[in-house]
Amino acid sequence: MYFLRRTDVNCVTNWNVPLVWEGTFDPIVIDAIYKKTNPRVGVMIFAVGKYTRFLKGFLETGEKHFLTDFRVTYYIFTDNEKEVPAIALDEGRKITVLPVPSARRWQEVVFGRMKWATITIDKQIRNETDYLFLMDVDSLFHHRFGAESFSRLSAVLHRGYYKNTERVHFPYERNPESRAYIPVGEGDYYYTAAVLGGYLEDIYNLVRYCYEHSEEDARNNIEAVWQEESHLNKYLLYNKPTKVLSPEYLWSDYTKIPADIKVVRISQLKKNYAEVRPNGGH
Numbered sequence: 001m002y003f004l005r006r007t008d009v010n011c012v013t014n015w016n017v018p019l020v021w022e023g024t025f026d027p028i029v030i031d032a033i034y035k036k037t038n039p040r041v042g043v044m045i046f047a048v049g050k051y052t053r054f055l056k057g058f059l060e061t062g063e064k065h066f067l068t069d070f071r072v073t074y075y076i077f078t079d080n081e082k083e084v085p086a087i088a089l090d091e092g093r094k095i096t097v098l099p100v101p102s103a104r105r106w107q108e109v110v111f112g113r114m115k116w117a118t119i120t121i122d123k124q125i126r127n128e129t130d131y132l133f134l135m136d137v138d139s140l141f142h143h144r145f146g147a148e149s150f151s152r153l154s155a156v157l158h159r160g161y162y163k164n165t166e167r168v169h170f171p172y173e174r175n176p177e178s179r180a181y182i183p184v185g186e187g188d189y190y191y192t193a194a195v196l197g198g199y200l201e202d203i204y205n206l207v208r209y210c211y212e213h214s215e216e217d218a219r220n221n222i223e224a225v226w227q228e229e230s231h232l233n234k235y236l237l238y239n240k241p242t243k244v245l246s247p248e249y250l251w252s253d254y255t256k257i258p259a260d261i262k263v264v265r266i267s268q269l270k271k272n273y274a275e276v277r278p279n280g281g282h
């Protein structure tokens with residue numbers, strides 16, 4: 001008998017839910033537990049404008065590493081259906097393409113994810129999915145992303161702020177006029193908006209909150225500092241995740257891999273922001 005544990009990182013949050021790292025779970029045991037209920041998994045990805053170029057790599061590597069042996073539907077929201085590549089999918093896995101309008105600003109797309117997620121869950125996905133994930137498309141899977149990620153609400157620590165950043169320096173929205181406002185002194189973690197998952201209804205509550213609150217900001221001519229990610233961080237402060245995933249679940253090709261990151265499960269690709277976005281860089 002041996003026990004899986006890590007002593008170099010924190011494996012539990014202040015509200016006593018798991019913080020998942022490589023070396024803290026047995027992948028075979030945990031997949032077998034969830035396999036019994038054979039859940040239907042949905043993954044929402046947006047590929048608007050030039051971002052369709054990322055679909056091939058995302059889907060091909062997803063087939064190698066993302067919940068292999070589970071039933072998975074990739075919901076691809078795009079303004080250009082013709083650019084969705086034909087990828088050979090394993091049994092029990094499929095692609096559903098959903099049309100969305102083109103955008104003049106990249107901000108429209110990242111905010112729009114919350115809007116289209118809300119609308120599409122109501123219209124269709126509620127009847128098709130048990131667990132729902134939302135992911136950025138400009139990334140590749142490099143390593144197992146399995147059933148250890150399942151819970152009612154699972155959020156991923158942003159790689160840039162998980163270790164050496166005091167909470168007063170988290171890049172939360174600090175304008176009290178914004179619905180995403182978090183006062184200095186509050187906050188648990190800074191979470192990324194690029195990977196997120198949970199039960200369908202829990203994700204629905206989250207995306208609807210982010211959608212409605214960003215619309216309210218827009219009516220007051222406010223755009224939160226990190227767009228939908230700011231609203232997400234506000235939501236997660238008052239609706240704590242039931243599982244927190246380490247930055248293994250979203251690293252970046254821009255960032256050197258430190259010793260506590262034993263595996264990189266997904267990594268954001270380097271991209272030319274000015275070239276790939278409709279209104280240029282940051």
Ligand SMILES: CC(=O)N[C@H]1[C@@H](OP(=O)(O)OP(=O)(O)OC[C@H]2O[C@@H](n3ccc(=O)[nH]c3=O)[C@H](O)[C@@H]2O)O[C@H](CO)[C@H](O)[C@@H]1O
Pocket residue numbers: 045046047048049050051103105106109110135136137138193194225226227228229268276277278282
């Ligand atoms: C440095 C920076 O600017 N960071 C933003 C961006 O990081 P990122 O640089 O990760 O943003 P991104 O350009 O990858 O956009 C997020 C996702 O939106 C989709 N997409 C975006 C633009 C577009 O024209 N077409 C399209 O399909 C695509 O799925 C992409 O992966 O997103 C974060 C949340 O995810 C925050 O909102 C940040 O504001």
Ligand SMILES: [Mn+2]
Pocket residue numbers: 136137138194268
């Ligand atoms: Mn991205």
